[in-house]
Amino acid sequence: DAKTTQPPSMDCAEGRAANLPCNHSTISGNEYVYWYRQIHSQGPQYIIHGLKNNETNEMASLIITEDRKSSTLILPHATLRDTAVYYCIVRVGDTGRRALTFGSGTRLQVQP
Amino acid sequence: DTGVSQDPRHKITKRGQNVTFRCDPISEHNRLYWYRQTLGQGPEFLTYFQNEAQLEKSRLLSDRFSAERPKGSFSTLEIQRTEQGDSAMYLCASSLARDSRTEAFFGQGTRLTVV
Numbered sequence: 001d002a003k004t005t006q007p008p009s010m011d012c013a014e015g016r017a018a019n020l021p022c023n024h025s026t027i028s029g030n031e032y033v034y035w036y037r038q039i040h041s042q043g044p045q046y047i048i049h050g051l052k053n054n055e056t057n058e059m060a061s062l063i064i065t066e067d068r069k070s071s072t073l074i075l076p077h078a079t080l081r082d083t084a085v086y087y088c089i090v091r092v093g094d095t096g097r098r099a100l101t102f103g104s105g106t107r108l109q110v111q112p
Numbered sequence: 113d114t115g116v117s118q119d120p121r122h123k124i125t126k127r128g129q130n131v132t133f134r135c136d137p138i139s140e141h142n143r144l145y146w147y148r149q150t151l152g153q154g155p156e157f158l159t160y161f162q163n164e165a166q167l168e169k170s171r172l173l174s175d176r177f178s179a180e181r182p183k184g185s186f187s188t189l190e191i192q193r194t195e196q197g198d199s200a201m202y203l204c205a206s207s208l209a210r211d212s213r214t215e216a217f218f219g220q221g222t223r224l225t226v227v
Binding site: 034041042043044045046049085087099100101102103104105 | 147152217218
C-alpha cells in the first residue's frame with residue numbers, strides 16, 4: 001500500500017470547516033483513499049473513501065486532486081465531538097486480504 | 113446494538129499469566145481483523161480471518177499469540193505468558209466483502225495492562 005503523509009496536529013474553531021490534508025504521492029491507479037477517525041478511547045470509525053472522484057456523505061467530503069497524489073478531508077461544520085485523530089489510508093479496494101495500514105494520523109482539536 | 117462487541121473492555125494481569133479476549137463481529141460480516149494499538153500510535157495489524165480461515169498473520173504475532181474463529185462467527189485472541197510489552201489496546205474489526213466497499217467496523221477494544 002502507498003505511504004501517506006499527514007500533519008501531526010491541527011486546530012479548528014467550532015462551526016468552521018476543518019480541512020485535513022493528506023499526501024500520497026506514490027499512490028497506484030487501483031488504490032483507494034480511505035479516511036478513518038479515532039475518538040479518544042474508542043475504536044476507529046470509518047468516514048469516507050474514494051478512488052478519483054470527489055465524494056460526499058453525511059459525515060464529510062473527500063477531495064482528491066486530479067493527479068491523485070494528495071487529498072483533503074473536509075468536515076464542513078466542525079463540532080467539539082469531531083475532536084479526534086484522523087487517519088488517511090491508501091489501499092487497494094478489495095484484494096480480499098489486505099488489512100488497513102494506519103500511520104500516526106492528524107490529531108484534530110476543535111476549539112470552542 | 114449490532115456493532116462489533118469486545119470483551120472484556122479492560123484486563124489487568126500479572127506478567128507470565130495467560131489472557132484471552134473475545135470479539136463478536138457484526139453478524140453478517142465474513143471478515144474479521146485483530147489489531148494492536150499502543151499509546152500515541154495508530155493501530156497495527158495482527159491477523160485476519162475470512163470466515164473460519166486465518167488467512168494472514170503479521171510478524172507482530174509472536175508464537176505466544178494465537179487467534180481462532182472456530183465457526184466463522186466470534187473470534188478469540190489468546191496471549192500466553194504475557195510480558196509488559198504486551199500492554200496495549202487490542203482492537204477487533206469486521207467487514208463484509210463486496211466490490212470496493214470493504215470499510216471495516218471496529219469494536220471499542222480491550223485494554224490490556226500487564227503488571
